Amino acid sequence: MTGSQPVSIVMIEDDEGHARLIEKNIRRAGVSNEILPFTNGTDAVNYLFGADGSAKVSKNRALLILLDLNLPDMTGIDILRRVKSNDILKRVPVVILTTTDDAQEIQRCYDLGCNVYITKPVDYENFAQAIRQLGLFFSVIQVPA
Amino acid sequence: MVSFTQAFERYWQPALLSVAFLILVGIGVIAASLAEQADTNARQVADSISLQKTLGNLLLTIRRAESGQRGYVITVDRGYLDDYRSGETQVAQILEQIRQAFQGHPTREAELAQLRDNVAAKFDELDAVVELVDGGRLDKARDVVRTNRGRDLMVEISNGVTRMMEEEDRTLATRSQVLINSNRNLLYILLIGVALIVGIGVLAVAIVQRTNRARHRAIVEMESTNANLETIISHRTADLTEANEEIQRFAYIVSHDLRSPLVNVMGFTKELDGLRDDLINEIAGMRDTRPVAAEAQDAPAGDRIAAISKEFDEALGFIKTSIAKMDRLINAILRLSREGRREFTPEHIDMKTLIGNIEKTLSHQASEKGTAINIGNLPPIESDRLALEQIFSNLMDNALKYLRPGTPGQIDIGGQETATLVTYEVRDNGRGIDPADHQRIFDLFRRAGPQDVPGEGIGLAHVRALVRRLGGYMGVSSEPGRGSIFTITLPKRFGTRGERKTA
Numbered sequence: 285m286t287g288s289q290p291v292s293i294v295m296i297e298d299d300e301g302h303a304r305l306i307e308k309n310i311r312r313a314g315v316s317n318e319i320l321p322f323t324n325g326t327d328a329v330n331y332l333f334g335a336d337g338s339a340k341v342s343k344n345r346a347l348l349i350l351l352d353l354n355l356p357d358m359t360g361i362d363i364l365r366r367v368k369s370n371d372i373l374k375r376v377p378v379v380i381l382t383t384t385d386d387a388q389e390i391q392r393c394y395d396l397g398c399n400v401y402i403t404k405p406v407d408y409e410n411f412a413q414a415i416r417q418l419g420l421f422f423s424v425i426q427v428p429a
Numbered sequence: 430m431v432s433f434t435q436a437f438e439r440y441w442q443p444a445l446l447s448v449a450f451l452i453l454v455g456i457g458v459i460a461a462s463l464a465e466q467a468d469t470n471a472r473q474v475a476d477s478i479s480l481q482k483t484l485g486n487l488l489l490t491i492r493r494a495e496s497g498q499r500g501y502v503i504t505v506d507r508g509y510l511d512d513y514r515s516g517e518t519q520v521a522q523i524l525e526q527i528r529q530a531f532q533g534h535p536t537r538e539a540e541l542a543q544l545r546d547n548v549a550a551k552f553d554e555l556d557a558v559v560e561l562v563d564g565g566r567l568d569k570a571r572d573v574v575r576t577n578r579g580r581d582l583m584v585e586i587s588n589g590v591t592r593m594m595e596e597e598d599r600t601l602a603t604r605s606q607v608l609i610n611s612n613r614n615l616l617y618i619l620l621i622g623v624a625l626i627v628g629i630g631v632l633a634v635a636i637v638q639r640t641n642r643a644r645h646r647a648i649v650e651m652e653s654t655n656a657n658l659e660t661i662i663s664h665r666t667a668d669l670t671e672a673n674e675e676i677q678r679f680a681y682i683v684s685h686d687l688r689s690p691l692v693n694v695m696g697f698t699k700e701l702d703g704l705r706d707d708l709i710n711e712i713a714g715m716r717d718t719r720p721v722a723a724e725a726q727d728a729p730a731g732d733r734i735a736a737i738s739k740e741f742d743e744a745l746g747f748i749k750t751s752i753a754k755m756d757r758l759i760n761a762i763l764r765l766s767r768e769g770r771r772e773f774t775p776e777h778i779d780m781k782t783l784i785g786n787i788e789k790t791l792s793h794q795a796s797e798k799g800t801a802i803n804i805g806n807l808p809p810i811e812s813d814r815l816a817l818e819q820i821f822s823n824l825m826d827n828a829l830k831y832l833r834p835g836t837p838g839q840i841d842i843g844g845q846e847t848a849t850l851v852t853y854e855v856r857d858n859g860r861g862i863d864p865a866d867h868q869r870i871f872d873l874f875r876r877a878g879p880q881d882v883p884g885e886g887i888g889l890a891h892v893r894a895l896v897r898r899l900g901g902y903m904g905v906s907s908e909p910g911r912g913s914i915f916t917i918t919l920p921k922r923f924g925t926r927g928e929r930k931t932a
Binding site for chain 2: 299300301302304305308323324326354356357358359362383384386404407408409411412
């Protein structure tokens with residue numbers, strides 16, 4: 285990834301196994317950026333929006349969000365909506381990575397402003413490949429500073 | 430109160446009306462007999478008056494006969510004799526009338542006999558004088574008159590008649606008094622009768638109005654039921670739609686949640702596969718010191734082996750936990766499905782005791798956390814005991830689990846009832862639930878808020894499924910940082926609203 289500041293990947297994924305697999309495959313694509321794993325929505329929201337919920341803490345962060353929709357404590361859609369309606373965070377690229385392939389759900393995410401929607405393949409080979417390609421994508425993507 | 434009114438209507442109304450009717454009949458009979466008596470009395474009074482007239486007439490007729498006889502004696506004119514004779518005949522007729530009136534009264538009959546004797550004697554004297562005149566012996570006739578016997582007899586007759594008239598006056602006075610009394614009694618009875626008729630009329634009108642009101646209420650109720658039918662149907666349809674949506678959400682959640690661990694199992698198996706290649710290469714490399722996996726090129730061989738071993742452990746660990754997780758999920762689904770098939774056995778349940786027992790099992794945990802559990806008014810219910818125990822122990826356990834840090838916990842369980850429904854409430858002052866999550870908390874495997882307390886996200890899904898099957902519904906009202914209120918509304922008697930099987 286290019287830019288004045290190294291981009292941190294905020295990975296919101298409740299399944300630790302999935303998180304580990306995603307991380308491994310992103311690394312295999314040659315992406316060495318910091319990955320911040322969150323296993324539930326609350327912690328991720330706290331990190332992104334800060335204690336006061338204003339997201340001022342994220343003002344000088346260069347971020348990319350990797351978001352699962354099915355979280356134990358809230359839905360990823362809620363996080364997406366909050367990110368995209370916040371003045372500071374709205375330009376942060378959000379990649380939805382989830383098991384859901386429901387057409388309505390996909391449409392809803394794009395309506396809310398998600399940048400990429402990827403369905404987690406059940407087959408691991410495809411899954412690993414998709415993540416690695418995503419990693420390659422990350423390595424060329426431009427993120428607003 | 431209801432049963433009393435029904436009993437009143439069923440037994441007392443006809444009884445009351447029958448009694449009123451009997452009183453009316455009684456009044457009628459009494460009035461009729463009094464009227465009859467008054468009639469008799471009036472006739473007796475009339476008899477007395479006519480008897481007095483007859484007595485007066487008797488005296489008058491005797492005097493007229495006497496004066497006819499005197500006229501004849503003085504003038505020897507046969508016309509006067511005719512007056513006398515007709516007077517004699519009339520007197521006999523009048524005496525016969527009086528005899529009939531006096532029949533059955535021995536003292537008066539005796540008096541009458543005396544009178545008749547005197548009258549007979551008088552006419553004998555008169556006849557004797559007439560005979561002497563007929564024979565031309567006027568002097569003799571004058572002598573007979575001069576004896577004053579005729580006058581004396583007349584005085585006696587007059588006295589007798591006067592006595593009789595006086596006697597009849599007394600009788601008349603008594604009879605008049607009796608007549609006045611009986612007329613007054615008749616008036617009183619009639620007045621009482623009128624008052625009773627008015628009273629019974631008012632009562633009857635009141636009863637009829639009551640019955641009419643009850644009928645009117647029933648009609649209104651029926652009409653509103655009819656009018657509500659459509660609303661009821663639309664409610665049921667909404668219920669079914671909601672249940673259908675829930676089934677779809679359930680199917681989606683189950684497929685997603687079961688898929689996730691599978692991705693891990695396959696993913697890490699593949700990782701192991703890769704690691705095996707690395708390991709073989711490593712072993713081969715130990716022999717010919719050929720460089721192996723790209724990531725581990727710079728590290729010494731021992732570290733590389735250790736790294737591979739660590740990754741091996743990690744991969745196996747994820748596979749094991751994923752399999753365990755799948756097992757847990759499948760078991761949870763199985764349990765839910767079994768619960769959905771269990772037959773309910775409704776029984777009368779004292780909710781105070783049931784909640785009290787749950788409180789006892791939680792009391793240790795509660796006192797450890799400094800939480801007070803307060804059991805308020807809890808109406809009894811006829812439902813399935815096990816289901817209710819599971820519902821309330823889940824809710825109370827949740828209330829105890831999700832406290833607000835820094836605030837001593839307070840859990841209140843209360844309830845109220847309507848004619849057919851019972852509503853129970855579990856209220857806490859815990860950390861509360863964000864309104865966005867109010868539906869989500871009832872979904873299987875879904876939780877809300879900070880994940881600082883272990884749990885699977887099964888409890889509330891299970892509770893709601895049970896409440897649904899019991900024919901009720903549940904809701905939550907909650908605000909983050911203020912506490913939560915879980916409300917459960919159930920039919921007072923299980924089966925009265927209709928059981929719904931859950932998916």
